[in-house]
Amino acid sequence: VKVPAARFLGAAATPGGEPPARLPEVAIAGRSNVGKSSLLNALLGRRGLARTSRTPGRTRQINFFVVNDRFVVVDLPGYGFAVGPEAERAAWGPLVETYLRDRATLRGLVVLVDVRRGPEAEEAELLDFLRAVRLRAAVVATKTDKLGRAAATAALAAVRRAVPPDVPVLAFSARTGAGRVELWRLLESWLAAPGRGAGSA
Numbered sequence: 442v443k444v445p446a447a448r449f450l451g452a453a454a455t456p457g458g459e460p461p462a463r464l465p466e467v468a469i470a471g472r473s474n475v476g477k478s479s480l481l482n483a484l485l486g487r488r489g490l491a492r493t494s495r496t497p498g499r500t501r502q503i504n505f506f507v508v509n510d511r512f513v514v515v516d517l518p519g520y521g522f523a524v525g526p527e528a529e530r531a532a533w534g535p536l537v538e539t540y541l542r543d544r545a546t547l548r549g550l551v552v553l554v555d556v557r558r559g560p561e562a563e564e565a566e567l568l569d570f571l572r573a574v575r576l577r578a579a580v581v582a583t584k585t586d587k588l589g590r591a592a593a594t595a596a597l598a599a600v601r602r603a604v605p606p607d608v609p610v611l612a613f614s615a616r617t618g619a620g621r622v623e624l625w626r627l628l629e630s631w632l633a634a635p636g637r638g639a640g641s642a
């Protein structure tokens with residue numbers, strides 16, 4: 442996929458603060474510091490578009506980016522961070538759950554996990570929630586560059602076994618760009634598919 446034009450569309454810090462839902466949308470979720478913003482930058486080929494940091498829990502709002510005036514990609518705030526004001530931590534659930542449940546144009550959610558860590562209780566809960574709200578999901582195992590080839594293959598197989606069989610699992614590295622083509626292919630298929638509630642079940 443060629444990405445000639447990606448730009449920041451807007452942000453939501455509270456439910457209802459999202460920019461108007463016009464174009465088909467895909468979103469990226471995952472625990473704090475897993476590499477959501479880095480994945481977005483790697484996908485869009487724009488180093489500084491989504492903010493990244495070494496300090497966990499830095500992206501505290503939902504950030505929307507429009508690509509080629511054709512679709513929207515969304516950087517969600519991370520969960521599982523142990524630092525920061527209590528009020529901000531408490532706000533995560535309502536903000537993200539409301540978005541995932543109600544966003545009419547949302548076609549699917551990428552759940553990012555560290556390949557070395559795999560899915561844990563939060564990811565299992567999130568996948569259950571996505572099923573309940575009828576949203577497509579994929580698990581993307583990132584930071585594969587941190588492992589050697591054999592270890593990465595084994596770790597990816599472990600992630601595959603830990604995820605429900607109907608949920609796609611892909612490998613990714615923001616550092617090397619590995620997995621970028623496969624992820625784009627998946628996202629394009631989501632963007633071309635009907636939204637929730639469209640047509641018959």
Ligand SMILES: Nc1nc2c(ncn2[C@@H]2O[C@H](COP(=O)(O)OP(=O)(O)OP(=O)(O)O)[C@@H](O)[C@H]2O)c(=O)[nH]1
Binds near residue numbers: 480498500520613614
């Ligand atoms: N080696 C390696 N490092 C990565 C990769 N992806 C992200 N990182 C590093 O991991 C750290 C966190 O990355 P972010 O993209 O800011 O993570 P995030 O999920 O957006 O974090 P929050 O917004 O705080 O939830 C940064 O230091 C990145 O450079 C990767 O694929 N490989």
Ligand SMILES: [Mg+2]
Binds near residue numbers: 477478499500516
């Ligand atoms: Mg981030």
